[in-house]
Amino acid sequence: MRAVIAAAAAVATLALTAPAHGTPSHPAPGSDGVGDPLFPTLGNGGYDVRHYDLSFDFTPVTYDFAATMRIRARATQDLSSFNLDVDSLAIDRITVNGAPATWEIGPGKTGQELTVTPARPLRERRSFDVEVAYHGNGRTKPIGQPGWRYMSDGGFASAAQASRADTFAPVNDHPSDKATWTFHLTAPKGWTPAANGNLTGRRGAPGAKETWDFSLKSPMAPELMGISVNKQSYLYGRGPHGVKLRHLVPEDQREKYRPIVEETGGQLAWLEKTLGVRYPFDTYGVQIVRDGYGDALENQTLSLFGPGWFERPTYSTTMVHELTHQWFGDSVTPATWQDAWMNEGPAVYYAAVWADQKGFQRIEEKMKAAYEKLDAVRKTDGPPGKPTGLGGFNIYDGAAVSLYALRQQIGQDQFDAVMKAWLTKHRHGNATTQDFIDNAVKVTGDASVRTFLNHWLFDLDNPPMPGHPDWGVTP
Template sequence: MTTSRPTTRRTLLKGAGVAALAVPLIAAPAWATGFDPKPGSDGVGDPLFPTLGNGGYEVVHYDLTFDFTPVTYDFTGVVKMNARATQDLSAFNLDTDGHTIESVTVNGRPAQHALSLGKSGQELTVTPAAPLHKDTPFTVTVAYRGNGKAPRAGLTGWRFGSDGGFASAVQSSRADTFMPCNDTPSDKATWTFHLSAPEGFVAAANGELTGKDKRADGSTVWHFALRERMPTELLGIAVVKGTYLYGTSHTGLPLRHVVPQGQEDKYGPIVARTPDHLAWLEAKFGRYPFSVYGLHIYDGYSDALENSTLTLMGTSWFKLNADGNPTYENTMVHELTHQWFGDSVTPNDWQQAWLNEGPAVYYAALYSEERGWSVMADKMKATYAKLDAIRASDGPPGLPKALGGTNIYDGGALVLYALRQHVGQRKFDLIMGQWPRRFKDRTVTSEDFVKHAVEMTGDRSVDAFLRDWLFGAKNPPMPGHPDWTTAA
């Protein structure tokens, strides 16, 4: 925001003669200028997490400098957030949890700041030296420090391995345990990272490795850039004793994986399956939507998480099933599907989470079926039998009462299976294939999906059909399977 030197009485008289005496020398009231700064809200009204995120601004870019010490888990950080005011702002909030705030500046000027307890963590309220005008770009820089194992007011996103390092697993509301941020899926931004790792450790982050700088103490600063927009819930940073393994997809996409140090022979063949997984999914959804991909396999994590461009998976996943089949590939495909459904096309709020999990479960089941490891119809029939009870207790797939339930995952896949039965394979493939192309890099809702499905099929009956399946209290009849019933 540019400012001009205030006009004084002396310059008015010099430039305008006697007529200048009629000019009032008081500031115009807010109603006259249209400038009416007020604090931004301390939440964006997410149906499941009302206090997540903050109002009054949109983030354009995060630049995170993170200096971590393994074993002690101490860290210092500086986050620079470039944003745009969406209202006249007198103050605004950032989500944070467990950090000591050293300093805050707005546009390079020291800003007042205060920490308070929120419902999912802490709120950092920032009051700029001068209020911000609507549509004005501004930069916030926060210097902070903390310890990865320190108590938090809310849930933590830190995952610690046997090596004394860490990996981040922050879905859905835990990015604030690593950095002050606008922690809501509705506010996507581009990112740069500068992560320090001591000798013997490597750093990893979302996006492409753009360079490394060696420091006098033997540590290295690793620089990464994610040029596609990402919400905070997909933050994937780590400092571990790991080895980078490199490759390319069948179309030339750069691949980089991080596997446990000394276990390259074990995990190398596993991550080498990625090009085939990419080819299988690209045939359905089009070109992979980011500029790099890979897996981070870490013993400090037991689940699997679709961090943008760098899926995090625990070491415990990679075992053959009773028949000797590598069914862990189903999970690899599940998380890779998320790069289109959830990472590139992101739900606007957490009540739309079936848009992430439904496709991931569906296509993992399809992949398994094509390899003869399972039968999709059997899985869908079992889900159908129990989903009525789950709708009653946890909400239907499109209106869940909480995250992480069968209604979102298997129930979301069942909605897609029913849609395929209703419209036929060709039209279903059109719906699913065009969705990530049409809404790439955007945030979406269930309403967007319903409208999209109607437009792709030219069939108005799809509207009511999907609404019954997504929002109804009971399962509708399954097309093509009149014998399917719900459990008593």
């Protein structure tokens, strides 16, 4: 009788643990990188994040924070363990599907690897929930590059591109894994948090604090996370067809920046007409910080600007550059960082079109200068479609020159159709350089466009510029 009971128990246990479809389970660790051509250890394999929910309690001036990241993901293999990207975060506890999990933190090439081992293996194609409680200090020197930008008022803004979201929260830090987000940012009363997406509510919190809730319903790569807590104020408006505009400026400089942020609606309308595609999200805004940041960054739905840009008479060109990224890079996101020219090339190109129409600089003048410089850059930093690193001239102006060449080759109407089809087909998704080339060939119906783009994106020498036989290269 004991033998029969034991056998029945064994069968019942097998039924509970056997994977779906009756196939045997062979759980294995998820990889500690996605194999990106430029950064092989960025991101992690074995799962796909569907939603991030970040609760972040920040103390200004001291920069202490306590946080909880809740992740809903789907396993893409049978997992015995999986990794998240972190950098200088102190982990307090982790649960997977509500059960305590074990973890360890090891070194990574851009930060640290958090390896999580759930109490039970995770099945392929099954959703699972992870909760990571942690704390830290924003002034801690990270293993990799910093993602924090410090304001003189004791607040901060995040500038997470390309792999610095892990200095704020555990994430799968690669653009190929996009997810929806919710944020719950807590700060002392009198301080104003901001985040991607829409502000959905405010509520009291212990210790004379408030929690501000935000929701981003369109998928976003972690590197586009834009959170902040500062002495800042919201300014509101409406864009084309009712797009909600909300901007953030230093609270004592509202009237200085109000006329500038109010230009955004016109810039949106211009880009929608130029691209032939509606703005891909339901809200947008610019965040102008007091100090502590000197660049400009296309955080999704909330572009970040240092104040120095607005001391230049051509500041609107930079605003259009970052706004263009909401289509190219934020909505249509590269599958790998080697495809980053698809972000920066269109942003530079359409900002140049804007600058030309505003009388700042003729586009032919800008493209000629870039063309002459690009030939040498191809040999040192790689061609636009195969860069050896990020942030170079090749993926910015060099990629814009390549797009200009395509327009010269196929004509304005065909060029506009190629770009419109690209944005429409890959809206809120990921795509590759090969996808871009395939799209151009399909839209034009011209197989020679494939060879043309291959030369412009991958050759180590500049191809001749259509329509400008006199253009040469800088010796």
